Amino acid sequence: MNTTIGVGILGAGTVGGALVARLVDERSSIAAKTGLDLVVRRVAVKDLNKPRDFVVADGVLTDDRNSVIDDPEIDLVVELMGGRDLAGDLVLAALEAGKPVVTANKELVASRGPDLIAAAERSGVAFLFEAAVGGGIPIIRPLSESLAGEPVERVLGIVNGTTNFILTRMAEDGADYADSLAEAQELGYAEPDPTADVSGADAAAKAAILASLAFGTWVGLDDVYHEGIDALSSVDMAFASDFGYAVKLVAVAERLGTGVSVRVHPVMIPLDHPLASIRGATNAIFIEGPSVGELLFSGPGAGGAPTATAVLGDVIDAARETLAGAQVAPRIRFSPGDLVPFGDVPTKWYIRLEVDDRPGVLAQIAAAFGSAGVSIKSVWQEGEGSEALLLIVTHRAREAAQREAARNLREVEALRNVASVIRVESDEP
Amino acid sequence: MNTTIGVGILGAGTVGGALVARLVDERSSIAAKTGLDLVVRRVAVKDLNKPRDFVVADGVLTDDRNSVIDDPEIDLVVELMGGRDLAGDLVLAALEAGKPVVTANKELVASRGPDLIAAAERSGVAFLFEAAVGGGIPIIRPLSESLAGEPVERVLGIVNGTTNFILTRMAEDGADYADSLAEAQELGYAEPDPTADVSGADAAAKAAILASLAFGTWVGLDDVYHEGIDALSSVDMAFASDFGYAVKLVAVAERLGTGVSVRVHPVMIPLDHPLASIRGATNAIFIEGPSVGELLFSGPGAGGAPTATAVLGDVIDAARETLAGAQVAPRIRFSPGDLVPFGDVPTKWYIRLEVDDRPGVLAQIAAAFGSAGVSIKSVWQEGEGSEALLLIVTHRAREAAQREAARNLREVEALRNVASVIRVESDEP
Numbered sequence: 001m002n003t004t005i006g007v008g009i010l011g012a013g014t015v016g017g018a019l020v021a022r023l024v025d026e027r028s029s030i031a032a033k034t035g036l037d038l039v040v041r042r043v044a045v046k047d048l049n050k051p052r053d054f055v056v057a058d059g060v061l062t063d064d065r066n067s068v069i070d071d072p073e074i075d076l077v078v079e080l081m082g083g084r085d086l087a088g089d090l091v092l093a094a095l096e097a098g099k100p101v102v103t104a105n106k107e108l109v110a111s112r113g114p115d116l117i118a119a120a121e122r123s124g125v126a127f128l129f130e131a132a133v134g135g136g137i138p139i140i141r142p143l144s145e146s147l148a149g150e151p152v153e154r155v156l157g158i159v160n161g162t163t164n165f166i167l168t169r170m171a172e173d174g175a176d177y178a179d180s181l182a183e184a185q186e187l188g189y190a191e192p193d194p195t196a197d198v199s200g201a202d203a204a205a206k207a208a209i210l211a212s213l214a215f216g217t218w219v220g221l222d223d224v225y226h227e228g229i230d231a232l233s234s235v236d237m238a239f240a241s242d243f244g245y246a247v248k249l250v251a252v253a254e255r256l257g258t259g260v261s262v263r264v265h266p267v268m269i270p271l272d273h274p275l276a277s278i279r280g281a282t283n284a285i286f287i288e289g290p291s292v293g294e295l296l297f298s299g300p301g302a303g304g305a306p307t308a309t310a311v312l313g314d315v316i317d318a319a320r321e322t323l324a325g326a327q328v329a330p331r332i333r334f335s336p337g338d339l340v341p342f343g344d345v346p347t348k349w350y351i352r353l354e355v356d357d358r359p360g361v362l363a364q365i366a367a368a369f370g371s372a373g374v375s376i377k378s379v380w381q382e383g384e385g386s387e388a389l390l391l392i393v394t395h396r397a398r399e400a401a402q403r404e405a406a407r408n409l410r411e412v413e414a415l416r417n418v419a420s421v422i423r424v425e426s427d428e429p
Numbered sequence: 430m431n432t433t434i435g436v437g438i439l440g441a442g443t444v445g446g447a448l449v450a451r452l453v454d455e456r457s458s459i460a461a462k463t464g465l466d467l468v469v470r471r472v473a474v475k476d477l478n479k480p481r482d483f484v485v486a487d488g489v490l491t492d493d494r495n496s497v498i499d500d501p502e503i504d505l506v507v508e509l510m511g512g513r514d515l516a517g518d519l520v521l522a523a524l525e526a527g528k529p530v531v532t533a534n535k536e537l538v539a540s541r542g543p544d545l546i547a548a549a550e551r552s553g554v555a556f557l558f559e560a561a562v563g564g565g566i567p568i569i570r571p572l573s574e575s576l577a578g579e580p581v582e583r584v585l586g587i588v589n590g591t592t593n594f595i596l597t598r599m600a601e602d603g604a605d606y607a608d609s610l611a612e613a614q615e616l617g618y619a620e621p622d623p624t625a626d627v628s629g630a631d632a633a634a635k636a637a638i639l640a641s642l643a644f645g646t647w648v649g650l651d652d653v654y655h656e657g658i659d660a661l662s663s664v665d666m667a668f669a670s671d672f673g674y675a676v677k678l679v680a681v682a683e684r685l686g687t688g689v690s691v692r693v694h695p696v697m698i699p700l701d702h703p704l705a706s707i708r709g710a711t712n713a714i715f716i717e718g719p720s721v722g723e724l725l726f727s728g729p730g731a732g733g734a735p736t737a738t739a740v741l742g743d744v745i746d747a748a749r750e751t752l753a754g755a756q757v758a759p760r761i762r763f764s765p766g767d768l769v770p771f772g773d774v775p776t777k778w779y780i781r782l783e784v785d786d787r788p789g790v791l792a793q794i795a796a797a798f799g800s801a802g803v804s805i806k807s808v809w810q811e812g813e814g815s816e817a818l819l820l821i822v823t824h825r826a827r828e829a830a831q832r833e834a835a836r837n838l839r840e841v842e843a844l845r846n847v848a849s850v851i852r853v854e855s856d857e858p
Contacts, residue, residue, distance in 0.1 A: 022578065022720070033645040034577055035762045130575055136721040138567075138575030146559055146567035148463055149451060149741030216462040274727075277706075291451070292565040292738040295728035298703075305720035312578030320758050329749050333464045 003031075005319040006041040008068035010090055011081035012052065012061075015104055015131070016043070018308035019078065021054040023315075030312075036319045044068045069094045076318055078311060079103040088112045095119040095127060100318040100328075104131035104311055110205040110221040113212065117330060124327030128314035133159060133206040134283050136306025137299040138313070143287070144213045144331045150289040152214040154254040156425075159206040161281035161301040162190045162197035163229050163249040168279045171237045171246060177230060189281050200226035200264040203251045210285070211253035211262040217337030219253075219262050225342040227265035236352060236420050239380075239391055240268050243350075246276035247422060259338035261345045268350055268424045343400035348377075348424040350393050351406070354417040357381070357388035361414040368408035369394065372401045377428075389419075396429050432460075434748040435470040437497035439519055440510035441481065441490075444533055444560070445472070447737035448507065450483040452744075459741075465748045471497045498523045505747055507740060508532040517541045524548040524556060529747040529757075533560035533740055539634040539650040542641065546759060553756030557743035562588060562635040563712050565735025566728040567742070572716070573642045573760045579718040581643040583683040585854075588635040590710035590730040591619045591626035592658050592678040597708045600666045600675060606659060618710050629655035629693040632680045639714070640682035640691040646766030648682075648691050654771040656694035665781060665849050668809075668820055669697050672779075675705040676851060688767035690774045697779055697853045772829035777806075777853040779822050780835070783846040786810070786817035790843040797837035798823065802830045806857075818848075825858050 007023065009016055023030075023040050031037050040059040045052075048063050062068075068077060069090060077094040079101060081087045088108050094101050096119055103109065109116070109129045120127035130140040134157075143152075158164050162184055169180040181198065184190035196202045204226040211219040229249050240247045245268035253262045269276050274296045278284040283301025288294055300306040321328050355361055362379065369376055369392075380391040394402065409415055436452065438445055452459075452469050460466050469488040474481075477492050491497075497506060498519060506523040508530060510516045517537050523530050525548055532538065538545070538558045549556035559569040563586075572581075587593050591613055598609040610627065613619035625631045633655040640648040658678050669676045674697035682691045698705050703725045707713040712730025717723055729735040750757050784790055791808065798805055798821075809820040823831065838844055 018720075026578070026580070029580065030578055032764050033762060035758065137724060138571035141570055141575050142567035145746050146570050146739060146742040148745040149455070149459055150738045151455070151458065289738070291447070291734035293729040293732075293735055295566060295726075297724075297726055299724035300722045303722075306722055309579045309718070309721040310575060313575040316577040317574050320760070324753070324756055324758050327753055329464065329753055331749070333462060335461050 003035055003323060004037040004039055005322060006039055006073045006075045007078060007315065008042045008071060008074035008076070009040065009078045009080065010044050010065055010068055010087070011079065012043050012045045013080065014304035015307045015311065016080040017052065017054050018304035019080065019311050020056060022308055022312055024055065024057045030316070034316050034320070036316060036323070038315065038319060041074050042068045042071055065090055069097055069099070075099065075322055076315065077101050078315060079105060080311070082107070084108045084111045088116070091116055092119055095123055095125060098123045098125055100126040100322055102128045102311055102314040102318055104129065104307055106132040106202070106205040106209060110208040113209070114218050114334065121330045126318040126321050126328050128318055130314045131307045131310035133209050134285060134297070134299070135301040135303060136309050137283060137285065137297050137301065138310070139285050139297050140213065142297065143210065147287070147289065147292065148332070150292050152287060152289045154288040155210050155214050155285065156275060157206070157210060157251040157283070157285040158248055158275055158278050159251050159283055159285065159301060160197055160203040160249060161283055162194065164278065164283070165189045165281045167229060167247060167249065170232065170234045171241065174234050174238065176234050177232060198230050199228040200249060203249060203264040207251035207253055207262050207264050210251065211260060212334065213332060214253055215255065215260050215337065216332060216335055217260055218334040219260065219339065223262060223339050225263040229266055231420065232266055233420060236422060239352070240350070240422070244271050245269060245424070246271055248275055250275065250425070256340045256345065259340040261340040261342070263342055263345070266422050268422050270426055343398065345399050346396045347399045347402055348394055348396050348426065349402045350391070350422045350424050352419040353390040353392065353409070353415055354419050355388050355390050356414040356416065357385050358414055361412065364412045365390065365409065365415070368412055369405040372405035372408055373397060374401050374405045393424060432464055432752060433466045433468055434751060435468055435502045435504045436507060436744065437471045437500060437503035437505070438469065438507045438509065439473050439494055439497055439516070440508065441472050441474045442509065443733035444736045444740065445509040446481065446483050447733035448509065448740050449485060451737055451741055453484065453486045459745070463745050463749070465745060465752070467744065467748060470503050471500055473497045494519055498526055498528070504528065504751055505744065506530050507744060508534060509740070511536070513537050513540045517545070520545055521548055524552055524554060527552045527554055529555040529751055531557045531740055531743040531747055533558065533736055535561040535631070535634040535638060539637040542638070543647050543763065550759045555747040555750050555757050557747055559743045560736045560739035562638050563714060563726070563728070564730040564732060565738050566712060566714065566726050566730065567739070568714050568726050569642065571726065572639065576716070576718065576721065577761070579721050581716060581718045583717045584639050584643050584714065585704060586635065586639060586680040586714040587677055587704055587707050587712055588680050588714065588730060589626055589632040589678060590712055591623065593707065593712070594618045594710045596658060596676060596678065599661070599663045600670065603663050603667065605663050606661060627659050628657040629678060632678060632693040636680035636682055636691050636693050639680065640689060641763065642761060643682055644684065644689050644766065645761060645764055646689055647763040648689065648768065652691060652768050654692040658695055660849065661695055662849060665851060668781070669779070669851070673700050674698060674853070675700055677704060679704065679854070685769045685774065688769040690769040690771070692771055692774070695851050697851050699855055772827065774828050775825045776828045776831055777823055777825050777855065778831045779820065779851045779853050781848040782819040782821065782838070782844055783848050784817050784819050785815050785843040785845065786813050787843055790841065793841045794819065794838065794844070797841055798834040801834035801837055802826060803834045822853060
């Protein structure tokens, strides 16, 4: 049996470069372990003159991206360019040409997933994206294959290493947000423009993919409510810790009644929850199901080498299926389902208020919550007089009711500022 | 396309019963999510008269095991009987008849894996065993597929929930071994005859499977050195904690030079290691590789419902491949490799000695280690006079040298007893 598989790669940045080096350097050991001879035929890059720290061995470095799709000696295409338009068109062309595609592009999968999955199904080839969520952590394959028979109830994930690094610095060293971000940039954990990470948008794309696979209902990028970490203060991190919580940016995907809610925002999570102890740039995904109980997967969520490992696993899987020569059935089918708007999701709020500490103020604040139908679980006062802070934790209520309560607070004369709001994740009502 | 897959099940104990109930109750939701109509045709049991808490719907409960293999309406066989001889012969017959097989039987895979994998390859069908290690935790598929391109260096696993439950009770409540075992038996975590668990034999079978998949070199059940937990004392758990360690029964599979070492024994592991905080009956597997860094998978390692989830994931995967109709290429190929005998493995020992505290005794003990080429890292004395204990931690040396040192100790007159030996896992030399 001829076991040679020609591989074409679109994009040779951090992950692409690491992948090419692995495919070339470990060709014989991969062949020994898998029976597959993976040969890099073409690597398409934007700028041929840029220095590269890999060599393509018997293959060709090219700036003609279409040649990767068209080359008859290329059996399998790996997309590592990023972006959704050009990358998506090339992926679609490859799938339509009957070539399996492996990608690490979360934005592409979250925004154009259904079309690409349908194209793969029409051609009977694989479309795999293990590296799109959680970097080197195997999570897509466990969720869509090992747990295919589990009616998953909830997925909680720390899926953005940049923000978890920043939050860890703020929590452990009392550093403020700006300094922690600057440090993350210096160390290469954050981009010069950190918006995609700190706004929660990167995590939202990953949340959409996790939810789609967990529930079998396609969730698009725009269906995910997201808030970032840029409004968090180390003051709140310290209070959270005093109350027995850690503050994490968490992607939440859960079944609510007959619908599904998917959202990304900062969360106060109990210190004994497995996600509370995930430090630095590490990612972790926590899955709950009625039969399987609680599963935790953790590891490096980004970086060229770990992500290349995930891509390589998909390449081997797709190559194996290609050699088997059959029409590949899709791993998962999507059914229509209801998305629950964030306003209808039951949440618990931690809210920090700056108030003038005068008689009657607490009664007015309690009334503001009460008239919105939100009951208060605990109130904690820090400081006195015009420096007073009120830390309030509510019981669970619809997010829309919590927001109504916050609007009602504007009527309270002694209230100077709603300094922060963090949702609380706990098993209590 | 006809997407009906007839399923035959051998054995209907805890896992088999849970699987049948899931397949019957969730038939339509599984079909919606996967496109597969899985129909239970036959469930073979030993005793037809035993009461069952499931119904086989359109299928047949039978005591004729061979009928499961022979029934032309059965496309896929699930083996959940346990044992290696009869179960193995039936699995082999099914594979030779061209039917994919899913099993949760670690003993069977560890003892007859190569023959069964070869039979599956000859027939071009799948032989899957996700549930054989780690119960509901997806670990086989991540290790053999997602990490197929990673030259894994080391796998450390807490893969036996019974012993981890007992060790957690001993560590957290100072309970002794016998009481903790009795409690585990009362709660159903330990069998009436707990030998397979407490001796480390169960973990050894799982270690053999993990090592085989991680390194691509087949490791048989008899190649795994194993020690159990029955000689551990809560005294040692307390000392371990004072020194910053937890005591866990750990399955270790690692590359050593050009070979592979696989072993199961109690280990003192630093409290900040992710495995140190795995409590109760939970299992966890920790994987290290040069590119992927450190990965942790944790969850329920046993129990009918979680294990049935893992089996069901494999059934769906195998059914999907069956429908694709192709010859299924094996997921992994095994190459010959060297197994490093335990005597050649570098280990660090914690050793507790009961001594008469008299002048010169420490010098004699140090000489016993020194003449075996083992150097001592630290010595700690507890108590005085004839009640004295010496707690010694060595530097790393070949296991055979550590044992020679232990033999040399017999010459030390003031030594009354070598009360315990626990190997220490740490990054220090």
